[in-house]
Amino acid sequence: MPQLTDDDRIALAEAWIAQDPDAETRDELAAIVARVRGGDAAASADLADRFDARLAFGTAGLRGEIAAGPNRMNRVLVSQGAAGLAAHLLERATDAAPSVVVGYDGRRNSEVFARDVAEVMSGAGVRATLLPRMLPTPVLAFAVRHLGTSAGVMVTASHNPPDDNGMKVYLGGDDQGTQIVAPADAEIAAHITRVAETIRVPDLPRDAFETAPESVVDAYVSATAAVASAPQVQPRVVYTAMHGVGWETLRRVLDAAGFGAPTLVAAQIEPDGRFPTVAFPNPEEPGAMDLSFEAARESGADLVIANDPDADRLAIAVPDVSEASGWRRLTGNEVGLLLGWQVAEQAAAAGRDGTLACSIVSSPGLETVARAHGLRFSATLTGFKWISRAPGLLFGFEEALGYLVNPDTVRDKDGISAAVAFLSLAARLAAEGRTIADHLDDFVERFGCFASAQVSIRVTDLSRIAEVMARLRAAPPAEVGGMRVTAVEDLALGLDGLPPSDVLRLRLEGGARVMVRPSGTEPKLKVYIDAAASDGSVSERRAAASDVVARLEAGMKELVA
Numbered sequence: 001m002p003q004l005t006d007d008d009r010i011a012l013a014e015a016w017i018a019q020d021p022d023a024e025t026r027d028e029l030a031a032i033v034a035r036v037r038g039g040d041a042a043a044s045a046d047l048a049d050r051f052d053a054r055l056a057f058g059t060a061g062l063r064g065e066i067a068a069g070p071n072r073m074n075r076v077l078v079s080q081g082a083a084g085l086a087a088h089l090l091e092r093a094t095d096a097a098p099s100v101v102v103g104y105d106g107r108r109n110s111e112v113f114a115r116d117v118a119e120v121m122s123g124a125g126v127r128a129t130l131l132p133r134m135l136p137t138p139v140l141a142f143a144v145r146h147l148g149t150s151a152g153v154m155v156t157a158s159h160n161p162p163d164d165n166g167m168k169v170y171l172g173g174d175d176q177g178t179q180i181v182a183p184a185d186a187e188i189a190a191h192i193t194r195v196a197e198t199i200r201v202p203d204l205p206r207d208a209f210e211t212a213p214e215s216v217v218d219a220y221v222s223a224t225a226a227v228a229s230a231p232q233v234q235p236r237v238v239y240t241a242m243h244g245v246g247w248e249t250l251r252r253v254l255d256a257a258g259f260g261a262p263t264l265v266a267a268q269i270e271p272d273g274r275f276p277t278v279a280f281p282n283p284e285e286p287g288a289m290d291l292s293f294e295a296a297r298e299s300g301a302d303l304v305i306a307n308d309p310d311a312d313r314l315a316i317a318v319p320d321v322s323e324a325s326g327w328r329r330l331t332g333n334e335v336g337l338l339l340g341w342q343v344a345e346q347a348a349a350a351g352r353d354g355t356l357a358c359s360i361v362s363s364p365g366l367e368t369v370a371r372a373h374g375l376r377f378s379a380t381l382t383g384f385k386w387i388s389r390a391p392g393l394l395f396g397f398e399e400a401l402g403y404l405v406n407p408d409t410v411r412d413k414d415g416i417s418a419a420v421a422f423l424s425l426a427a428r429l430a431a432e433g434r435t436i437a438d439h440l441d442d443f444v445e446r447f448g449c450f451a452s453a454q455v456s457i458r459v460t461d462l463s464r465i466a467e468v469m470a471r472l473r474a475a476p477p478a479e480v481g482g483m484r485v486t487a488v489e490d491l492a493l494g495l496d497g498l499p500p501s502d503v504l505r506l507r508l509e510g511g512a513r514v515m516v517r518p519s520g521t522e523p524k525l526k527v528y529i530d531a532a533a534s535d536g537s538v539s540e541r542r543a544a545a546s547d548v549v550a551r552l553e554a555g556m557k558e559l560v561a
Contacts, residue, residue, distance in 0.1 A: 244309030
């Protein structure tokens with residue numbers, strides 16, 4: 001693409017303004033153009049950032065900051081994305097007309113974007129149905145299979161910062177309501193590009209859409225409640241929706257499953273796209289669960305349950321006197337291993353065969369659990385678009401707080417069904433006079449200690465991530481944290497039957513591993529560290545594995561800083 005001048009960008013911006021249906025982003029862009037004409041260097045740089053690139057459509061769909069221009073998330077981009085997806089579905093259609101179900105969460109502009117998607121796809125000849133109100137992402141994933149649609153679109157940016165939004169795409173039929181993978185992403189992206197280059201947004205035909213009945217939500221609630229057994233003991237629970245849409249649906253599921261109402265973090269329970277009480281609406285971020293811990297201390301709770309804003313992720317915290325807050329959030333690996341163990345025991349008791357799956361950056365402990373119960377194990381690329389496709393799937397998880405506990409219902413991570421499954425585990429343990437902490441000890445005693453850590457570096461300049469990955473590939477370390485690197489595996493070349501992926505894996509003496517990859521949804525470089533120990537007592541195993549992880553964590557921070 002030739003280098004654009006300010007005059008070129010002004011012409012592009014004026015053409016954008018002429019087709020933008022949103023008065024707010026029209027005015028925003030017009031003001032930037034006026035400042036560029038006045039010689040404002042910062043405005044010129046801003047305009048270049050908005051128009052020198054286009055927000056890319058990939059397997060995660062579209063996601064970005066809400067603002068004007070092709071490198072931002074807005075009604076023009078959403079409409080073009082909807083038209084491109086419609087063209088893809090029509091191209092793939094055989095006899096019956098294709099169909100789509102559209103959902104949205106509580107973020108800024110989510111409902112507006114969802115209506116744009118439904119209207120544009122309907123106008124293109126796709127039967128479009130909009131969910132009846134803002135709902136969790138797992139309800140949309142469920143609706144694709146329940147309604148038998150060709151595709152689903154969820155308008156959400158999950159746990160991204162408040163000014164972001166996005167749209168993710170699911171495919172029905174043979175894809176069983178899973179997120180898109182290659183080559184569908186590239187095929188849809190090509191249609192979107194064609195639409196953007198040849199059709200103005202006001203010229204895209206729009207038509208009326210249907211609204212899904214409440215029975216869709218009822219069916220999700222019923223199917224999800226069935227994940228749990230009726231509790232003999234009611235654990236004392238604190239719950240936060242993290243300013244998202246999880247509570248209304250979770251409340252109904254808990255009631256249907258026989259669980260009592262939890263203590264609520266009132267300041268975070270209602271949907272609020274500003275996320276006013278947290279720096280980032282992600283339970284993994286420091287401080288995000290402080291209000292939950294405060295409520296837990298005041299109520300004498302046994303357990304804290306948190307969903308992220310679109311309720312596809314789950315965080316769990318347990319009492320811990322060694323922590324200043326008195327509470328410790330379990331890692332995604334700890335929760336995933338406990339849930340996987342529970343599913344494996346249930347499968348063994350029922351004589352069921354099947355697969356436990358997790359992403360390649362998640363704990364290798366799940367493979368140990370699978371083998372111990374005579375089940376298959378699958379390690380996939382990162383993301384539930386891959387985990388959900390594991391043959392014979394019984395359970396899947398990834399360390400980033402995502403869990404798939406009910407594959408017959410939802411083929412994606414689901415923070416609500418995972419919450420119910422974990423609450424069922426806590427209730428069973430409580431009936432035996434035991435706690436989640438006791439159960440973690442049981443796990444270490446039976447399977448060994450699988451310790452993990454993550455180094456996450458948030459950047460403002462995405463080129464920094466590419467520079468670090470290139471540097472590590474060109475000159476991989478011979479040792480990390482004083483431990484010898486025994487192998488360097490570049491997954492960009494494809495490995496172990498996996499598609500190529502921008503991931504580096506370092507194997508170290510003693511069996512530890514380090515994996516480095518860019519985040520697929522946020523401007524972050526992520527480093528994943530895993531080590532295991534199976535000799536000695538429970539405390540000795542924990543100390544040994546934790547020591548290795550600490551050494552590797554310190555070493556990797558030096559390498560990628």
